[in-house]
Amino acid sequence: MTFRFLKSTFLFLLILAAACGNISSQKNGTATKKTSEEKYTQNLSLxxxxxxxxxxxxxxxxxxxxxxxxxxxxxxxxxxxxxxxxxxxxxxxxxxxxxxxxxxxxxxxxxxxxxxxxxxxxxxxxxxxxxxxxxxxxxxxxxxxxxxxxxxxxxxxxxxxxxxxxxxxxxxxxxxxxxxxxxxxxxxxxxxxxxxxxxxxxxxxxxxxxxxxxxxxxxxxxxxxxxxxxxxxxxxxxxxxEMENYNHDLKYELPVNPSPNLPNATAINLYPSLCFFEGSNVNAGRGTDKQFQIFGSPFLPKEKYDYSYVPEPNEGAKYPKHQGKTCYGKDLSKSPFLSSINLKWLIDAYHNTSQKEEFFNSFFTKLAGTTKLQEQIESGMTAEEIRMTWKSGLEEFAKVREKYLFYE
Structure with a gap:
């Protein structure tokens, strides 16, 4: 009797849980998408x-x-x-x-x-x-x-x-x-x-x-x-x-850090935007545990940038920029997932630095691959205006890229 009761109760709870799961998925489309994404990642063969x-x-x-x-x-x-x-x-x-x-x-x-x-x-x-x-x-x-x-x-x-x-x-x-x-x-x-x-x-x-x-x-x-x-x-x-069960929109979190200063998925996602700071007098988180998730400089005003940190030597950054100095900037570790380069952080830092003449260094042009980006920022162009100048080049590249893709 006790066994039948427990068995019935277990089945009832199982059905109830499944029903609640279906209701949750119907109310929140992202839940279904996430489950599908996780399943797709599990089937991925490198x-x-x-x-x-x-x-x-x-x-x-x-x-x-x-x-x-x-x-x-x-x-x-x-x-x-x-x-x-x-x-x-x-x-x-x-x-x-x-x-x-x-x-x-x-x-x-x-x-x-x-x-x-x-x-x-x-x-x-x-x-x-x-x-x-x-x-x-x-x-x-x-x-x-x-x-x-x-x-x-x-x-x-x-x-x-x-x-x-x-x-x-x-x-x-x-x-x-x-x-x-x-x-x-x-x-x-x-x-x-x-x-x-x-x-x-x-x-x-x-x-x-x-x-x-x-x-x-x-x-x-x-x-x-x-x-x-x-x-x-x-x-x-x-x-x-080739991989099996992969597409370019698949969110894939790396099982191993690709380098000491890219410690997590957020840093990897922010990296294309924040790496430009490597060609400036702004620290991009090296010498902290939030590499490429924060930025700051002693030359940015603490009145406008209320986040502060002090870079110190660590694995992957034996001599970090502004070592031992208080840097004022932004913590981006909770930023939404990016699907484009964010130039606003770089532009704002340039316009707010107290060392504008020393803001950019020669490495910036190597990172940008052009002198135009520095010139555009210095001339006062907005992020949107700069992005428009990339449009035709990106369209041409997309056509070339298409020929070499293995995956959707």
Missing amino acids: GAERTEAYLPLLKGKKVGVVGNQTSIITTEKSPVHLVDSLLKLGVDIRKVFAPEHGFRGTADAGEVVKDGKDAKTGLPIISLYGDNKKPTPEQLKDLDILIFDIQDVGARFYTYISTLHYLMEAAAENNIPVIVFDRPNPNGHYIDGPILEPEHQSFVGMHQVPVVHGMTIGEYARMINGQKWLKNGLKADLQVI
């Missing part, structure tokens, strides 16, 4: 996870891997590094190449990453940051194939796509195939910003694309080849291991 697609390509080959701390496979009970997974599967990995921030991702932005040896596997690590941004023939001579597997964040000045360019170029010059394991772009839902002008090419801007290009790393590799951006019009022998 390129690195599709072993059936790439293991046959590696059989009997001497392999080099370009990777860092984001090169992980998440289908196991706990995340496994790609290198560890490949070794376990019997792949003959000969060496690892590391980009900016190093193989384990702990170096400062701009810090020279030295060659070394991976403590866990004993594999030699060759730095692709500092003086050696491009693998040499000597470094490639004992390799049959190269794998590139690094998580990008979809901004032109994030240097992993520059590392990709140089790897493809070196591979093409030495007749070595390249396989790119594709990963989501957390800023892949939009394109925005000024198009880079060729005369302002640098390691933080290699190609004539907008600040936010809206492509996965695999799609971007395809564009590098297709647009003949490699030296002398070379084309790499390229194969992309």
Whole structure:
């Protein structure tokens, strides 16, 4: 009797809970969308996870891997590094190449990453940051194939796509195939910003694309080849291991921080807007635990900017801008999700600084990819007026970009 009563009660509560869930979904459309989004993310298969697609390509080959701390496979009970997974599967990995921030991702932005040896596997690590941004023939001579597997964040000045360019170029010059394991772009839902002008090419801007290009790393590799951006019009022998169940509007929160100063999804989303401050006398949160979620400067008025903080050395920022000084600015860590670059924060800071002549530095033009943006801000143009000058360039880029997309 007691058992039947408990069973009936349990069924009743189960039905009631389901009914309440349906009512909630009907009243709030976002609840249904969120559930669908979560389900879609759960079904996502990263390129690195599709072993059936790439293991046959590696059989009997001497392999080099370009990777860092984001090169992980998440289908196991706990995340496994790609290198560890490949070794376990019997792949003959000969060496690892590391980009900016190093193989384990702990170096400062701009810090020279030295060659070394991976403590866990004993594999030699060759730095692709500092003086050696491009693998040499000597470094490639004992390799049959190269794998590139690094998580990008979809901004032109994030240097992993520059590392990709140089790897493809070196591979093409030495007749070595390249396989790119594709990963989501957390800023892949939009394109925005000024198009880079060729005369302002640098390691933080290699190609004539907008600040936010809206492509996965695999799609971007395809564009590098297709647009003949490699030296002398070379084309790499390229194969992309595509993802399954991915689209550009999918909100994807990275399981591993892509670099020390992008600690969470908010920082990654704000990065294309706040990185412009790196070319100014304003601190963008380096030296705090809210990197690229706040900005501030000793030269901004505390009467207008009521948020304050003091940058101090930490992982990824050994010598932060305005170290030990009180900076006045804004806390953007609770900002709504962006689908465009926000220029208003930069423009307001310029017009309110007490050091207007020293506001911009030479790095700003490299980040913007043009001298026009600084000139526009200094001339008093509004964010909306500046954005209108990007319109035709973005429309042209969108047409070119379309040719290289794998996903909707």
